[in-house]
Amino acid sequence: MSLLPVMKKGVHGMKRMALTSRSPIDMVHLKKLAPALSCMFSTAVDEGHTNGSPRVNAHHVPDARTAPPFHAKDNQIDSSAISRRHWESDWSIEELRAAQAKNVVATWGPTKATANLPMLTHSEGVYLYDSDGKQYLDWTSQAVCTNLGYDVPPAVVEAVTKQLTTLPMVYGGLGMVEVRCRMAQLLSEILPGDLTGLLFPCGGGEANEAAIRIARRYTGRQKVLTQYRSYHGGSTTGLAATGDFRRWWAESNATGFIKMLSPNPTTFSWADSERAAGEMALAALEEQIIHEGPGTIAAILLESIIGSGGALKHPPGYIQGVRALCDKYGIVYIADEVMVGFGRTGELWGFQHYEGVIPDIVTSAKGLSAAYMPLAMVAMRQSLKDFFEDAPLGWGATYQAHPVALACAYECVKHLLEHNIPAHAKAMEATMVEEMGALLERHPSVRQARAAGLFGCLDLVDADGQYVQQVSGPAAPASMELKKAMMDNGLFGLFRPPFLHCAPPLVITEAELRDGFSRLDRSLDTFDKAVGL
Known part of the structure; x- marks a missing residue:
């Protein structure tokens, strides 16, 4: 046509x-x-249709696009650049420091601050040794995690070796392994109530992230309430849930996290007594729940005992009150036991310090495997477990329930139970209190001290009786002098001024514990002078 x-x-x-x-x-x-x-x-x-103008209402004419130039780089590996020294056992300290300076990056602090960290070479009991042979007593179980010290129980070594040589890896969504089933059952047996469903993430922050996801999926709500004086992990979700300054690095990228004031704030007091302070904080919390909208709140996430924020127990009746508010408004109560679980405070679980309380979800890590292998746990009550029988959990990770890590943790938990290590931590509390009391008498720079089992903390102040610095910094010169004095006196561990934690491995003897306090006493002499006291 x-x-x-x-x-x-x-x-x-x-x-x-x-x-x-x-x-x-x-x-x-x-x-x-x-x-x-x-x-x-x-x-x-x-x-x-242009009424005489060829470019009015005409077809759109875009700019001409010129593709940016591609600058090719050599992305092939030069095999000759791979040092043969990697196949040799002994490196000199100079070689190690050179590799550190060239390639190692720090995490929470600036990398240059790690340049002179001791090069640790071996360990024994509760002690560490550096490349110069200097001995250090591990005063905070590193990051409050090396709970069984450095003499790894033979059963742990045997179990890890056996798992590595028989079945080193199974992705949890594709297959089941014996140790996963046994570990889940053991934990359900040592948790009170109906905390029967278990997950096994790789670390505490990942466990808290999973717990938050579970609460949101279960309730269909978004908001999560946490305290300012808290830490819940280093991921975006964990830091958004965190209350201390570290959340500033991540909270703008996460939504739904609402902060509530602790019953132990740092700049004022709710009341003259602990119980009254707890009651006032609970009243403020319910007011906040009402105005946020109870139907919008998925969970309240609390450390059972505040960890990096100062080793603080909650006031009498406070956690029971939080549990009651969660029941009243249908909110999931998550207990963060990452730091205090597995006997740190003299009880197997930190929430057992609060009579009658059973959380809906419990997270823990650190002491689960004594930090020999990276592993965490999330325990949920039967009602949540039942919900996810048919609904997808909506959380997962490649190394969730890693069989080698589970084999390690399974033997660690059995060792903990067989040797009644929580009871030993509880027995050591009397020595902790006695030695801390002596430090308070001797050092005017120590304002207060707290201890629960082998979890303790000192509050450090300046000549005016105020905190020597805020946790967020900047670092006070006196704090830096104390940090150096502790290393000089062979005391190794975390120091987060104005809080000085005392949390050695749970296997420490009374003599070793007193040795640690003696080293700390000498270090505080330096601090007293540095703050002008």
């Missing part, structure tokens, strides 16, 4: 032909005519 009659009819005639059943043109013909029609329509718009 010739295009000439069609084109002479113009656009409107073309439309009439397409819509009339007697038209000699059908849709097949229209497709064939598409290029000509496109030109015709364009001409009609450019020439027939």
Whole structure:
């Protein structure tokens, strides 16, 4: 068919032909005519509807795009650059320090601050040794995690070796392994109430992230309430849940986290007594829940005993009150036991210090495997477990329930139970209190001290009786002098001024504990002078 009659009819005639059943043109013909029609329509718009201006209401003309130049780089590996020294056992300290300076990056602090960290070489009991042979007593179980010290129980070594040589890896969504089933059952047996469902993430922060996801999925709500004086992990979700200054690095990228004031704030007191302070904080919390909207709140996430914020127990009745508010408003109560779980405070679980309380979700890590292998746990009550029998959990990780880490932790927990290590931590509390009391008498720079089992902390102040610095910094010169004095006196561990934690491995003897306090006593002499006391 010739295009000439069609084109002479113009656009409107073309439309009439397409819509009339007697038209000699059908849709097949229209497709064939598409290029000509496109030109015709364009001409009609450019020439027939511009009122004399060829560029008014015309087809859009974009900028011409020039692709940016690609600068090729050599992305091949030069095998000759791989040092043969990697296949040799002994490196000099100079070689190690050179590799550190060139390639190692720090985490929470600036990398240059790690340049002179001791090069640790071996360990024994509760002691560490550096490349110069200097001995250090591990005063905070590193990050409050090396709970069983450095003499790894033979059963742990045997179990890890056996798992590595028989079945080193199984992805949890594809297969089941014996140790996962046994570990889940053991934990359900040592948790009170109906905390029966278990997950096994790789670390405490990941466990808290999973717990938050579970609460949101279970309730269909978004908000999570946490305290300012708290720490819940280093991921974006964990830091958004965190209350201390570290959340500033991540909270803008996460939503739904609401902060509540602790019953132990740092700049004021709710009341003159602990119980009254707890009651006031609970009243403020319920007011906050009402105004946030109870139907929008998925969970309240609390450390059972505040950890990096100062080793603080909650006031009498406070956690029971939080549990009651969660029941009243249908909110999931999550107990963060990452630091204090597995006997640190003299009880197997930190929430056992609060009579009658059973959380909906419990997270823990650190003491679970004594930090020999990276592993954490999330325990949930039966009602939550039942919900996820048919609904997907919506959380997962490649190394969740890693069989080698589980084999390690399984033997660690059995060792903890067989040797009644929580009871030993509880027995050592009396020595902790006695030695801390002596430090308070001797050092005016120590304002207060607290201890629960082998979890303790000192509050450090300046000559005016105020905190020597805020946790967020900047670092006070006196704090830096104390840190150096502790290292000089062979006392190794975390120091987060104005809080000085005392949390040695749970296997420490009374003599070793007193040795640690003696080293700390000498270090505080330096601090007293540094703050002018």
